[in-house]
Amino acid sequence: MRASATSAVQKALVVISLVLLCVLLYQPCVVAGQIELSTSVEALDGGVSIDGNKLVVDERDPVDKWKVTYHITAVQADQVSRIFAVDSYGPGLAVESARATSGDVFISPAGKRGYGQSIEWSGFSLEPGGRASLTVVLGVVLGTSGSSVGQDRAPSRDYVLNAGMVVEFVTGQRAEAHESVGKGYSVEVRRRPQVLLTMSSPELEWYIRRPGVYYVKAFHGTVASNALVVISFSDFTHLKNVNTGAVIPVYYSLQTEHPGVHEWILPEELSAVFLEVLPYEEAVEWALWQRVILEEQSVGEYIGGGVITFTMQNVQDAFGGG
Numbered sequence: 001m002r003a004s005a006t007s008a009v010q011k012a013l014v015v016i017s018l019v020l021l022c023v024l025l026y027q028p029c030v031v032a033g034q035i036e037l038s039t040s041v042e043a044l045d046g047g048v049s050i051d052g053n054k055l056v057v058d059e060r061d062p063v064d065k066w067k068v069t070y071h072i073t074a075v076q077a078d079q080v081s082r083i084f085a086v087d088s089y090g091p092g093l094a095v096e097s098a099r100a101t102s103g104d105v106f107i108s109p110a111g112k113r114g115y116g117q118s119i120e121w122s123g124f125s126l127e128p129g130g131r132a133s134l135t136v137v138l139g140v141v142l143g144t145s146g147s148s149v150g151q152d153r154a155p156s157r158d159y160v161l162n163a164g165m166v167v168e169f170v171t172g173q174r175a176e177a178h179e180s181v182g183k184g185y186s187v188e189v190r191r192r193p194q195v196l197l198t199m200s201s202p203e204l205e206w207y208i209r210r211p212g213v214y215y216v217k218a219f220h221g222t223v224a225s226n227a228l229v230v231i232s233f234s235d236f237t238h239l240k241n242v243n244t245g246a247v248i249p250v251y252y253s254l255q256t257e258h259p260g261v262h263e264w265i266l267p268e269e270l271s272a273v274f275l276e277v278l279p280y281e282e283a284v285e286w287a288l289w290q291r292v293i294l295e296e297q298s299v300g301e302y303i304g305g306g307v308i309t310f311t312m313q314n315v316q317d318a319f320g321g322g
Contacts, residue, residue, distance in 0.1 A: 034074070034075065034076045034078070034080060034169070034171050034178050034180075035072055035073060035074055035075060035076075035080055035126075035167065035169065035178075035180055036071070036072070036073040036075045037070070037071070037072055037165065037167055037180045037181075037182045038070070038071045038182070039068065039069070039070055039162075039164070039165060039182045039183045039185075040068070040069045040071075041055060041066060041067070041068050041069075041161065041185055042066070042067045042069070043055075043057070043063040043065075043066060043067075044063075044065035044066065044067055044137070045063060045064060045065055046058075046061050046062050046063035046064065047061040047063075048063055051188070053183060053184065053185055053186065054185070054186050054187070054188050055161065055185055055186070055187045055188070056187075056188045056190050057187060057188070057189055057190065058190060058192065059189050059190065059191050059192070060192060062140075062189070063140065063187075064139060064140045065096070065137060065138065065139055065140070066093075066137070066138040066140075066161060067135060067136070067137050067138075068087075068135070068136045068137075068138065068161070068162060069133065069134070069135045069136075070085070070087070070121075070133065070134045070135075070136075070165055070182065071131060071132075071133050072085065072126065072131065072132050072133075072167060073126070073129075073130070073131040074126040074127065074128050074129060074130050074131075075129075076128065076171065077128050078128065078171040078172045079125060079126065079127055079128065079171065079172075080125060080126040080130075080169050080170075080171055081125040081126075081169065081170055081171070082125070082168075082169060082170045083103070083121075083122060083123075083124055083125065083126070083132075083167065083168070083169045084120070084121075084122040084167070084168045084169070085119075085120070085121040085122065085134075085165055085166065085167040085168075086118055086119065086120050086121070086165065086166055087118060087119050087136075087162050087163060087164065087165040087166070087182070088112045088115035088116070088117070088118040088162065088163040089115060089116055089117055089118065089119075089138060089160075089161065089162050089163075090115060090116060090159045090160035090161055090162070090187075091114075091115060091116035092116070092140060092141065092159050093116060093117070093138045093139065093140060093141065093159075093161070094116075094117065094138065094139045094141045095107050095117050095119065095136060095137070095138060096137045096138065096139045097135075097136070097137045098119055098134065098135070098136045098137075099134070099135050100121055100132065100133065100134040100135075101132050101133045101134075102124040102126075102132040103121055103122055103123040103124030103132065104121070104122060104123040104124075105119060105120070105121050105134065106119070106120040106121075106122075107119060107120075108120060112163060115160070115163055119134070119136055121134050138161070157189060158186065158187060158188045158189055159186070159187050159189075160184075160185075160186050160187070161184070161185040161186060161187050162184050162185055163184045164181055164182045164183055164184030165181070165182035166179065166180075166181050166182070167179065167180045167181075167182070191226045191227075193225075193226070193227055193312050194225060194226050194227075195223065195224070195225040195226075195227070195229060195310070195312055196222075196223070196224040196225070196283065197221060197222070197223055197310060198221045198222045198283070199219065199220070199221035200219055200220050200221060202219070204216070204218045204219070204290065206292065208292070208294050210294075211294045211295050211296065212294055213291065213292070213293050213294075214291065214292050214294070215259075215289055215290065215291035215292070216289065216290060217287050217288075217289050218288050218289060218290035219287070219288045219308065220256075220285070220286065220287035220288065221285075221286060221287075222283035222284060222285050222286070223277045223283065223284050223286060223310065224280065224282065224283040224284070225277065225279060225280075225312060226279050227279055227312045227313065227314065228276065228277070228278060228279065228312070228313040228314060229276075229277040229310055229311065229312055229313070230274050230275070230276055230277075230310075230311045230313055231274060231275040231276075231277065231286055231308065231309070231310055232271075232274040232275075232308075232309045232311065233252075233270045233271060233273065233274070233288070233306060233307070233308055233309075234271050234306065234307045234309065235271075235305065235306050235307045236250075236252065236267040236270050236271070236304070236305070236306030236307075237250070237267050237304045237305060237306065238250045238267060238304060239292065239302035239303065239304040240302055240303060240304065241297070241298065241300045241301070241302050242300070242301050242302070242303055243300055243301075244298055244300065246297045246298055246300070246302075247297075247302075248292050248293065248294060248297055248302050249292070249293045250267060250290060250291065250292055250304060251264035251265065251266060251290070251291040251292075251293075252264065252265055252266075252267065252270045252288060252289065252290055252291075253265070253288075253289040253291070254273065254275060254286075254287065254288060254289075255287065255289060256285050256286065256287045259289050259291075264289075264291055267304075267306070270306075288308070
């Protein structure tokens with residue numbers, strides 16, 4: 001066995017890919033019965049889009065004031081009387097104002113179970129074709145964790161806007177009782193996909209002078225993201241002499257610390273393995289170790305390569321071009 005001076009170069013191409021899923025739906029309000037009850041919601045600041053009964057806001061452009069408008073219209077030939085309407089709001093919201101075109105409005109400190117304040121609207125009747133409106137302004141005062149968000153005021157997670165107005169009333173000479181339920185909304189605070197990657201040099205060079213088994217932490221780094229990140233590996237090969245075609249066997253390990261004896265895999269097996277990095281506040285470390293076995297291969301330059309891909313999974317972007 002003769003000593004040899006061998007140079008091996010391993011290069012890794014880093015690819016960052018982003019999977020985007022965009023779904024935007026609009027569900028119109030359904031009207032039926034003795035009255036027509038409609039509920040509309042408007043953001044008084046910030047940006048918002050509609051996804052069914054869900055209001056989607058961007059965490060970088062949050063909404064801290066909502067305007068909820070209710071309309072009750074008598075659509076049948078009978079008079080609608082003894083109207084009593086109530087709606088409850090999420091625990092992170094406060095009623096700042098409530099104005100009605102007819103009747104009396106009472107702000108209750110506690111609504112239905114699991115909600116915060118509620119509005120009670122009563123003391124009015126509607127002739128056939130008559131209409132009454134109630135406008136409520138809500139301020140966002142608490143994060144969904146229950147602690148004050150301070151000057152920023154933006155909740156950190158999704159929250160409920162309102163339960164949906166319930167209207168009780170009677171019609172006709174027999175004073176028949178009826179009930180109608182309006183639309184409730186929830187708010188999704190959608191985060192823009194963000195990822196911060198660090199990585200050692202994408203190129204590794206070995207200078208080996210004698211036969212033996214050698215290993216090193218070839219590539220390593222950290223991942224911090226607000227979404228699930230998958231690290232995958234492809235096109236990794238053994239080291240091959242650029243002139244003669246001779247091969248130096250290579251093994252890989254994905255341990256962050258020193259790999260054990262049975263924790264090494266072949267390049268072709270590496271492509272079937274991936275790492276999942278869950279959303280964390282702190283950066284998560286990853287590593288790829290490389291082991292080479294030099295025997296009696298000829299002196300020369302040996303080259304190999306591979307691709308490391310970082311993919312953000314299940315990312316939704318409802319704001320257009322973000």
